[in-house]
Amino acid sequence: MRFFFTIILSLALSLSSVAQVPLLSAPDFTVKDVDGNLHHLYDYLDAGNLVVIDFFTTNCGPCQTYASEISASFEHFGCNNSNVIYLGINWGSDNETVRQFDELWGAHYPSVSGLQGGGNGVVELYEVQSYPTVILIAPDRSVLNNHIWPPDQLTLNSEVTAAGGVSMICTVNSGNLSIKELPEIRVTNISPGNVSISLQNTINASQRLQVYSVDGRLVYNQSPENNATIISLRPGVYFASLLENGNRKHTLRFVVL
Template sequence: MKKTLNYLFLSIGLMTSSISYGQLQNGSTAPNFTLTDINGTTHTLYDYLDDGKTVYIDFFACHCPFCWNYHNTHALSDLYDTYGPGTVSNDVFVFAIELDPNNGTNEFYGISGTTQGNWVAGTNYPQINPEGAARNAIISDYAVNFYPLIYAICPDRTITEIGTKNVSQLYAHVSTCDNTSLGINEEEQQSFQVNQSESGISIQSDMDLSHSNASLMLTDIQGKQLVKKSFAANSEQIDIKELSKGIYFIQVTSGNQILFSQKIQL
């Protein structure tokens, strides 16, 4: 009974303390961390940001019913599976960080203790259970005062408290990040020009791409690839007559390198 009450008081304390203490200020710099997930893999935040990924962090507790409800929307799992490593866009990463000092691996798997269920089943992104000084540091660095607390961090390391959004709303944040922080050479980015008409989009480059094996890709806001074609000359066209109004993304790549990236509105 005492252990159950401790969980209850901790949850209430974390949730109510958010009234008095704010989270990290939107636009501030996210602190770096190096933590090991429950499968023994070590992750350093800035490595993913430097690789051009927008990183989402879910601070939660296994016993927290509000966290469990959001977990079961599968928004973060779907975000990771659709836009994370191995996908066409490959511009997103997700962490879940459990911060209750009483919870261990059993609680992640819903085996014992005070837990809402099996948090691991169907979850492909890393789940982390920091302990001791590491746990205290991450709580302090990220001003965690309630669960669940969801942050989005752009590749330029600026942080935003994004909240419990759906997949489309979560991924839309990627387009707000500065393209120059995506590992794109600024000179190369500026060498491309985009001209848009009612029927099509023209992309021109000052660079000679004839021997670069460059590709041009158009995706929608969901990350669905609509067009992929060779960019072998200095100019390419994309037909947009059949596209619905909305937000789309253009990328020119050469191998694993992004030469140009731009959001467009139809």
């Protein structure tokens, strides 16, 4: 019996040591995230950035567990506004399914679906062997770490910092972010730490306004009583969602200054 368990343990250790992306140099790709933004890997690298890629599937338990951890690291390094770029590459799902995954599990870095954004092709190009696989790429296109495990905030921050990543507050040009809006939701920074969230359509009892922090924490959850709601929040990146009859209809990313 002891011999049997020794064999099982040895096998488990050997499997855990197998590289999840068996590449030393990162091949180029261009993909489109679920919001329609294009991401060209070599453009990021040629600009001197480190790139963190999270290869994931939407029905993978560990992918769900670590999504908010990766988001916390994404926020720690400036939400793609420092010298570190975070990108989620999905296998097998469409844009809407990936959006639902992101909202449910707190993945707020850019995500690319497998079926509509080009994710499946990148997964095949990188020969990904399991999920989640989180890798770190250097500006010279070398794969510095082909399987960061576990991909929690502490481990990711340590790996990225050691590679030269610079942490910064998760805000960008305040002149461009004082007001953010969709046809249905408008967010205005009215004073430091205070935002006004306005609903552009007629409110009704079936609606609910939710605000999430970038790491997936629900920080506001109320039925709107009028078209404008003032909320006090710490500086950072947030997501305002309008639900109707329990269904999420609209989500807007905004920054509190």
